[in-house]
Amino acid sequence: MVVSRRTASTSAVRTEAMTDTALKGLIERIGADHVARRLAIETGHRGQLFGQGTLFFNVENWDIAPWIVETGLKCVGLYGRARRNADRVEVRRNLVTSARLPAAFDGFVILQLSDLHADMSMGAMRHLMEIVCTIDCDICVLTGDYRGKTYGPFDASLAAMNELCARIKRPRYGILGNHDSIRMTPALEAMGIRMLFNEQLTIERDGAAIHLAGIDDAHFYRTDDIPKAAAAIPRDAFSVLLAHTPESYRQAAEAGFDLMLSGHTHGGQLCLPGGIAIKLEARLPRRMGKGAWRFEKLAGYTSTGAGTSLAPVRLNCPAEITLHTLRRLG
Numbered sequence: 001m002v003v004s005r006r007t008a009s010t011s012a013v014r015t016e017a018m019t020d021t022a023l024k025g026l027i028e029r030i031g032a033d034h035v036a037r038r039l040a041i042e043t044g045h046r047g048q049l050f051g052q053g054t055l056f057f058n059v060e061n062w063d064i065a066p067w068i069v070e071t072g073l074k075c076v077g078l079y080g081r082a083r084r085n086a087d088r089v090e091v092r093r094n095l096v097t098s099a100r101l102p103a104a105f106d107g108f109v110i111l112q113l114s115d116l117h118a119d120m121s122m123g124a125m126r127h128l129m130e131i132v133c134t135i136d137c138d139i140c141v142l143t144g145d146y147r148g149k150t151y152g153p154f155d156a157s158l159a160a161m162n163e164l165c166a167r168i169k170r171p172r173y174g175i176l177g178n179h180d181s182i183r184m185t186p187a188l189e190a191m192g193i194r195m196l197f198n199e200q201l202t203i204e205r206d207g208a209a210i211h212l213a214g215i216d217d218a219h220f221y222r223t224d225d226i227p228k229a230a231a232a233i234p235r236d237a238f239s240v241l242l243a244h245t246p247e248s249y250r251q252a253a254e255a256g257f258d259l260m261l262s263g264h265t266h267g268g269q270l271c272l273p274g275g276i277a278i279k280l281e282a283r284l285p286r287r288m289g290k291g292a293w294r295f296e297k298l299a300g301y302t303s304t305g306a307g308t309s310l311a312p313v314r315l316n317c318p319a320e321i322t323l324h325t326l327r328r329l330g
Helices: 005-018 019-030 032-044 065-075 079-086 121-132 155-165 184-191 226-229 246-254
Strands: 089-098 109-113 140-142 172-175 193-197 199-203 208-216 239-244 257-263 291-295 298-302 320-327
Touching: 019 032, 019 184, 032 184, 065 079, 089 121, 089 184, 089 298, 109 246, 121 155, 140 208, 140 257, 155 184, 172 208, 172 239, 184 193, 199 226, 208 226, 226 246, 226 257, 246 257, 246 298
Parallel strands: 089 320, 109 140, 140 172, 172 193, 208 239, 239 257, 257 298
Antiparallel strands: 109 320, 199 208, 291 298
């Protein structure tokens, strides 16, 4: 019998994961196969430039990309402005209306934090910690990318995340992004963030309920499973999907979700005047690259993120955290 190198590697990682006491609880909840598959990709594709994800070239894994970005900005005299922009975070508001929303949830507010890249975006994190205490919401959702690089240490990111979470007093739910390691999960959950891996849970209010689901990364790791996340949700129930990248919008619409909250694109991060993204690092229509959008019956929102990727710089694309207010129609 011939065993492929990838299968052998996954089996070895599965054995390692099963003996890792820190991951025991997660394995019991989502299964050893899922954990081993993600770990195998983390190990075997660390810093991979070509293939694996939805894009042929993964610029976020290119070691010299930050130098190219910063040098280019310095050459055109925009580096100082771009650095200052990266340290500011705006609070944006988005109204979501639906006839399917239970009356008890009319006015329900969801705070979305996305793409914090906490160890790389310290200026933005300091600003965020100042303003998050003043925000009133019902729940907070975090749509992935807590680490700056796509691989390597994550202790500094977790330390900043712990300080941030201490300032958020509402229930917290999250998913991983393409920059995150599944080994970060136990620490994130210890901070009070209920991490979702192709799972759903019910949020109840005054005898009514809505459903919140979250999928694992669909961009690089491709460990997402929307049908599994939606399986336990009644088709007539109002449901929200957390998906790090909006690239899964078609599957989300097919599964009957009402609202999809995403990030990943940073809105382009470095944009032309008027907010026109030079590059989105995602396969999707440009109108879905940032802000509110619709696809068939699905309402979507793509956050520009609070942090920055590659380098702590932004042009014509402000960082944001978002307050989504749910309103019942009819």
